Amino acid sequence: MKEMAIDPRSTTRTLASLAGIIALLVAAIAGIGLGAVHISPSEIYSVLTGSASTEASQIITNIRLPRVISGACVGINLAIAGCILQGIFSNPMADSGTTGISAGAGFAAILIMLVFPEHTALVPLAAFSGGMITACLVFWVAWKDGIAPLRLILSGMIIGSFCAALTTILFVFFSDRVQNVVTWMAGSLQTQTWTHVFMILPYTIIGLIGIIWAYRQLNLLQLGEEAAQGLGVNLNQSRLLLLALASLLAGSAVSVAGMIGFVGLIIPHIVRMIVGSDFEYLLPCSALFGSALLVGADTLSRFLFSPIEVPVGIFTALLGTPFFIYLLQKRSPR
Numbered sequence: 001m002k003e004m005a006i007d008p009r010s011t012t013r014t015l016a017s018l019a020g021i022i023a024l025l026v027a028a029i030a031g032i033g034l035g036a037v038h039i040s041p042s043e044i045y046s047v048l049t050g051s052a053s054t055e056a057s058q059i060i061t062n063i064r065l066p067r068v069i070s071g072a073c074v075g076i077n078l079a080i081a082g083c084i085l086q087g088i089f090s091n092p093m094a095d096s097g098t099t100g101i102s103a104g105a106g107f108a109a110i111l112i113m114l115v116f117p118e119h120t121a122l123v124p125l126a127a128f129s130g131g132m133i134t135a136c137l138v139f140w141v142a143w144k145d146g147i148a149p150l151r152l153i154l155s156g157m158i159i160g161s162f163c164a165a166l167t168t169i170l171f172v173f174f175s176d177r178v179q180n181v182v183t184w185m186a187g188s189l190q191t192q193t194w195t196h197v198f199m200i201l202p203y204t205i206i207g208l209i210g211i212i213w214a215y216r217q218l219n220l221l222q223l224g225e226e227a228a229q230g231l232g233v234n235l236n237q238s239r240l241l242l243l244a245l246a247s248l249l250a251g252s253a254v255s256v257a258g259m260i261g262f263v264g265l266i267i268p269h270i271v272r273m274i275v276g277s278d279f280e281y282l283l284p285c286s287a288l289f290g291s292a293l294l295v296g297a298d299t300l301s302r303f304l305f306s307p308i309e310v311p312v313g314i315f316t317a318l319l320g321t322p323f324f325i326y327l328l329q330k331r332s333p334r
Helices: 008-033 041-050 057-089 101-117 117-142 147-171 176-178 182-186 194-220 225-230 235-258 263-275 279-303 314-329
Strands: none
Touching: 008 041, 008 176, 008 263, 008 279, 041 057, 057 194, 057 235, 057 263, 057 279, 101 117, 101 147, 101 176, 101 182, 101 235, 117 147, 117 194, 117 235, 147 176, 194 225, 194 235, 194 279, 225 235, 263 279, 263 314, 279 314
């Protein structure tokens, strides 16, 4: 009998998945253990298994564990949203930030927090609605016999700037309440509690379940419009549903952690270079590395400059801006 050939790409994808899991575990352990009070891995294990009742238990249970879980969920949501948007627009430079979705979601969330502070429970719904409306508007402005990368970026910048201007107007009219959202605007996990975890966790579960359907649709869209239609795909319906899923994930992340950028841009692009363009592997691997990146970046942002804590949104921007410039330079001849 002939021996079956082993697909090298399959081995690479398996190793990438394992690397993502290990990276997330390492980032989570570091996020729980590092801080003003150092907690060893053995103490973390004792607390998580319920065999310890000390000061470390209070720190882990009430402060660091919800922060790590919330950060992981935010990273998953942003990475999946960016990956989906890149598939919809066939553009590796698309994510919730460059397409203006985060700006639209942020404006809607701030509108609730400043104008209707007694209805903060509506912030996730408002952020989703703002992100969805912005995404549809950018899609409509950028579309002209297809989506050109330059037109997409310019449309996202224009709509995002418009939403930023509206946000500034809110700051002017409600200046007495601005202090409550300044840290949130910079993108921070500093005040995360179990309430935030329970707020974002359902959306993360929806996103993880949604990729089971989304990867098939995105793979078909990669074949081109004519080929996809020939296979019975309703392009408009698929794009709209995918856009809704991406907006839901980006909006939920914005509502919990504020304006954290570049995660949805960097992670899918790097993962694509490792596992290829098959969204069956690209989406889950992006989710793993997205969560690991955000938890790790949050840990570094509060540990490197201790006792000063830098908002993680600023930290990811410092990482993402050079990478975005690299992408623009690499793709400029096209």
